[in-house]
Amino acid sequence: MAGLRPTLPSSSFTSRLLLMLTVLPLTLAAFAFVLQWRGGLTNPTTRWSPDRKEFPGMDSSGPVRESASDCVNLLGRTRSPSFPYYRDWKFGYGSDLRPKLCITTTTSAGLEQTLPWIFYHKVIGVSTFFLFVEGKAATPNVSKFLESIPGVKVIYRTRELEEQQARSRIWNETWLASFFYKPCNYELFVKQSLNMEMAIVMAKEADMDWIIHLDTDELLYPAGAREYSVRQLLEDVPRNVDMVIFPNYESSVERDDIKEPFSEVSMFKKNFDHLPKETYFGNYKEATRGNPNYFLTYGNGKSAARIQDHLRPNGAHRWHNYMKTPNEIKLDEAAVLHYTYPKFSDLTSRRARCGCKPTKEDVKRCFMLEFDRAAFIIASTATEEEMLHWYREHIVWADKVLNTKLLKKGILTRISAPMVIVQGLREFGIFSSAIAAAQTTLSKDKFLLSIESSNTSKAIESMGISSRKIGNIRESQATARKVLETAETDSHAIPPLSPPSMHNVHLDT
DSSP, X not given: OGGGGGGHHHHHHHHHHHHHHHHHHHHHHHHHHHHHHTTOOOOHHHHTOTTOOXXXXXXXXXXXXXXXXXXXXXXXXXXXXXXXXXXXXXXXXXXXXXXXXXXXXXXXXXXXXXXXXXXXXXXXXXXXXXEEEOGGGGSHHHHHHHHXXXXXXXXXXXXXXXXXXXXXXXXXXXXXXXXXXXXXXXXXXXXXHHHHHHHHHHHHHTTOSEEEEOOTTEEEEOXXXXXXXXXXXXXXXXXXXXXXEEOEEEEOXXXXXXXXXXXXXXXXXXXXXXXXXXXXXXTHHHHHTTSSSSSSSOOSOEEEEEOOTTEEEOSTTOEEESSSOOOEEEOSSOEEEEOOSOSHHHHHGGGGTOOSOSSTTGGGGTXXXXXXXXHHHHHHXXXXXXXXXXXXXXXXXXXXXXXXXXXXXXXXXXXXXXXXXXXXXXXXTHHHHHHHHHHHHSOHHHHHHHHHHOOHHHHHHHTTOOHHHHHHHHOOHHHHHHHHHHHTOOOOOOOOOOOOOTTTOOOOO
């Protein structure tokens, strides 16, 4: 027995050590459980698990909301996440960050298109939206909801607005004159330019740094920035640069049953400016697929302009300055993603947009681009079955062998970020929660009252626009002519232009 006594202290120490090693992890686990239960800690083992459908910085622990609204059911589920810069559907956090970019657009689209468009651009850093609405976008149910979104300013096209724009100095200048008093696309082009002129004044009032004109079938793609942020992209632009050009990519849909383009399309055709010359012309015939041009529609991109004195639009695709020739650069990676005829209904709806005759001669005075002319004629004269066949042949990229080849060549490219963002916004109920919030804010009585009291004067005044300010924009005839003569900036407006073709550009030998 005496020989066993020296081992007792060692055995006791070992037992205590084992007990401590057992109790300590259990205690820490219990503490972590309490913190999680109270919402104070996120489980790191599940935060970035492969099956977690969530963006970095999002928290899906919010309450599940139920709504009977048709809009809510259409636009997404009712789970409620939050972005780190996103508070109560207002994106108010960090709103003092610079530079501030605003988008101006002229639209007749419904919520199913404008809502994903707005919130996607909010995610990538756009501060303010100036929406000149008409058609479906101007109906009470749509426009009043748009007005409820923080950062969105809605301007209605009414008689008073048209009278104010009729006094614009643009009508007395020559740069847009060749587009005056023509129907369809020409009329829209003039309308967009007048709205852009008004948006410049609004942007100054809102203390914006940059402005860009986009249609609601276009998304900014800020490739090349340190973050997926258009604000970061513009922050890196040298101070002496007045304008930056975003070359456009064109959607290449792979099915004829697309319903939500921003959520379903990921293949795009790259712009001439982002391709080696040899690659572009070497694959031109296969990339064109028998259509009039490399792109179905325009290929000259869109530009963002730094807010400064004497800024003016130069058509829907560019900006200009009355006092100087702007210093502009073209971005090497960033682009505008143009979702061109992504739905079959985009073709069938063409017939209702224009009153021109569906003849080869008459469509020339209505549409600027060849493909739009052909699409209008087909939509106006063909049967539903014939239209679908034409749509599949000219627009849908169903040949997987050709797609793979052009993807390898770099003509086509996969861009998934916008699709993932919009899918995520819909999945987590951003759209439906915004609608629910608007429905709560606008009670039935208040909603009806707001409709009855709406008029262009109030809408324009809320934007900081008045007859006096428009008068200041147009200035006197003598001053306007003097400015134009001094700066030599009375160049023609830049319309939508097709990309280079084999007929007018040749490879260097």
